[in-house]
Amino acid sequence: MKHRRWLLAGLLLALLWAAPASAQNRIIVRTTLGQAGLESLLQPLCLLQVCNVVGPLDGNLGQLFLITTSLDATTLLNLLRPLGGIVDGELDQLLSLIGGLNVVGTPPSALTDSAPADYHGTTVWHGYANQPAAVRVGVPTAQSQFSVFGTGFIVADIDTGVDPNHPALAGVLLGNGVRLPSYDFTKNQEGASELNDLSPADSSSIHSCSPSPTCQPAKVNQSSAAILDQSSAAILATNPKSAAVGHGTMVMGVIHLVAPQASLLPLKAFHSDGTGYLSDILRAIYYAVTNQANVINMSFDFKSYSPELATALNYASQKTLICGASAGNEGQNIVVYPAGLRSSVMGVASTTDSDTRSSFSNYGSAVVWVAAPGEGIVTTYPFNTYAAGWGTSFSAPFVSGTSALLHNKQSTNEAQAATAIAHAQPLPDSTLGHGRLDIVQALQSISPADFSISTNPTTATITAGQVATYTVTLTPINAFSQTIALTCGGEPPASNCTIAPPAVTLNGANPATATVTLQTTARAAAPAGFVTGPFSGASAARLGWIVAWIAGLLVWAMLCHLGLVSRPGRGLAAALGLVTFSLALYSCGGNSSSPGTPPGGPPPPASLTLSSVTLTPTTVNGGVPSTGLVTLSGAAPSGGAVVTLSSSNTSVATVPASVTVPAGASSARFPVATTAVSSQTAVTISASYGSGSQQSAVLTVTPATSAPTLTSLTVNPTSVNGGNRSTGTVTLSSPAPAGGVVVSLSSSNTSVATVPVPPSVNIPGGAASASFPVTTMTVSATTTSTITGSYAGVQQSAVLTITPQPASGPSLTSLTLNPASVTGGSSSIGTVALNAPAPAGGAGVVVSLSSSNSAGAAVPPSVTILAGATSATFTVTTVAVPTATTSTISASYNGVTLTDVLTITPVPPPGTPAGTYPLTITGTAGALSHGTSPTLVVK
16 A cells, blocks of 8 residues: 555656645545544655645544645545545635625615614614515514514524624624634634724724715625615725625624524634635534534525535534525526525525515526515624615525524424425515515414314224214314314214214314214124024013013913813913923023124124134234235125134234124235334234134234335325426335435436435434425426435336426315215215415316226316315215225326325125224314324224
8 A cells, every 4th residue: 555655646746746835725525534544645645745634624523624735636636536545525616705796776765764773682773673674574473473583593604704793783692691602714713703804994994974965875895785874884895805894794684683582603704805715614514513503594605516515514404404595696597506405405586675586686496495585685784883785695594594483483404494484475486486485474384373183082882883972172272263174084884973063163272172973883683593683682582581471371361261271270371381482482592692692693604614814924024014814714694704803912913803804705804013123023813703713823023124125216296397396205114224324316307307416315313214305497398207216226216297387377286085985876075276376367277187987986077266266176976886996086287187096995784894993083174184083993
């Protein structure tokens, strides 16, 4: 190895001996060697040239380092990459905040409203606290309605730093009485004051004037297109050195506006001229994670993809940090970073006062998750004053501040925050992601006014023909005060479920109840002996004795009438007659019970026995179910055959108490549920029928395998309009081991559908699945892309269909069937829903319908969602079927097709069959629907 290193060093010396010693090129290297090992590796390579390992960029992780060198950076990087211990490397980029199409517009009136106002304990300008942009996104409403202000959470901003003495911000730059560990990565020192970049001469140029027509707002920087109020002026943009002064203070002012009690962590990675190194940004990200930040704001963008930036932000996301970034100010549909790292960052575009796209804002699904106001935003500026800014730099902190409020309401990670923030105000411009930020809707999505539903008892056991009663309790959450309609489902055949009252109105504070009554039907059965009809057991015995007494009286009367019995012997004759009939009745089986006869039903036919019980599979990992099958020697009689089930170890494997083989059938299946085990365990599953007819099978339950395999990849929805998003899900055969599992992703047609960058998704340790976004582009014709996941040599795929974006209007988002299983001859109700109301003033939206099995389940050719409505229902009519079957119901509108499956079962035999039935009691109020599932056991 040493010979190889010296050979490489010799080659490098020959190539680069003449490199100027003053050159300071920078590369970023990921290694497993640590700093000392990396320095040792560099020593023979650099020889007489300068190669300096500056230090780790990833904090205590010690895997990512910055190297400065006088050698050609690209050549040194290419020499390092093949060496042992070097994972990868890239050139350090010098980035700039300067540039873009954002320019100063008309000064907003709020910029001249300097009247003092109390804002959560701090005196600020009235125009800052009450500006139209804050009202438009719902800042005051969200704070008052949900009582969330970001208290106890930390928002980091990677920027030019902050004015630490600004009166509006000084209080929140403190954490628990101690200044937060802010840091200046450009100078490698604690504290992130952007005023440190200014010289005494710069500071002396600051002046102020009294408000007057001659003292107009002044431009203060090039990076944010900002202007100051009429009473102050700062360093003008004519000085390149100060082109970005105030950018960080302005961004933090917007975060503070949204989350006034969140702690702010300024991380200075850019100089006052707007330049900054990628390596300093990476250091800031890892620093934010180490110091328990909850949110990272990044109001900057650049066009070159950086693998290490993606790795750092993915690491932050895994540590539950929420990351937001500006979409950029080039006014183009282009990919910029970090906003383009969609799996771990929310990109934010800029909108005008009228909720249209700002002319300077970048757009498109590749970088925009949501939009927010970005023109004339009044915010804090150094030197104790305020400024107004234009640019996506001031849109992103609205989302970052909202993320702190979401954390304040409920512990939230990146994916959950993105889902919540996607509950935005829809905009006609589909290139602006999910629409314009609506903080109230975002908070409602994670903690809406809602209700809970429960039943008592959770399990009721009755005999067929009896009534089961449950009490349903509905409890308001977050002051829920709406009317809840109640429905019953899952009831067994030949039964009737009623709820009184059928609807309950909650008052927002107290629970309310309703009563569920389930009436079953007695099963028809012929008792033993000569007694026929619906009597058995004790009833048959009572009927037999009554008949015997009547018959005895008739015989006695006849003998007396014919004179065949003397007067003294008449009593004796009557007694003998009754005894005779009683004995006859007893010998014919009229007693109250008969050995081997099941209570409430006939005994099994003598010729019918239980032939076998089998399990598929016979070996499962703990937590994975198996399926049992009982088989009789012949067809089950009328009323079915009830087979009793049991498990030898219910702590490991459980089965229902019984399973019914339907009349005319010879077998029936039943579920076997298992739990996780630490060692291999054998469980005997037994089944019995009649007297002495018993069979069993052994199920082996093993510990979960340590090496899971990839079992499926799905996308939902499977068809989207171009520009919209689908969600992919990868699933393992068992939970991922500690440290998680990385599944590689790919798209067969990246021009229309892309997976996250880097192309992978992490399944955390202990989880068996994970989701990832699939971003699509607009298309002119319907096309497809195969999304593939790979792990440990196994590939799984799913096909995503991308259709042209409709000219305008809402999209079809859901199709549901209720119930999803019906008896042939009854009906189900289908519901189709849009993502926005059907256009007003027209005939509504016509959704086409179809059934894959029209002979078994018929639907109308279409259903109309009326103007202004978001949903409509239709009826699925079924016919009687001899065996269970299914039909796929499809709904199509504007290039989107959704499906749901309806199961149609045969009409059951008379009476309620024995068995265990999971009921479903559902409460529905508008778009909210919750259910509870009590159990009914029918004997």
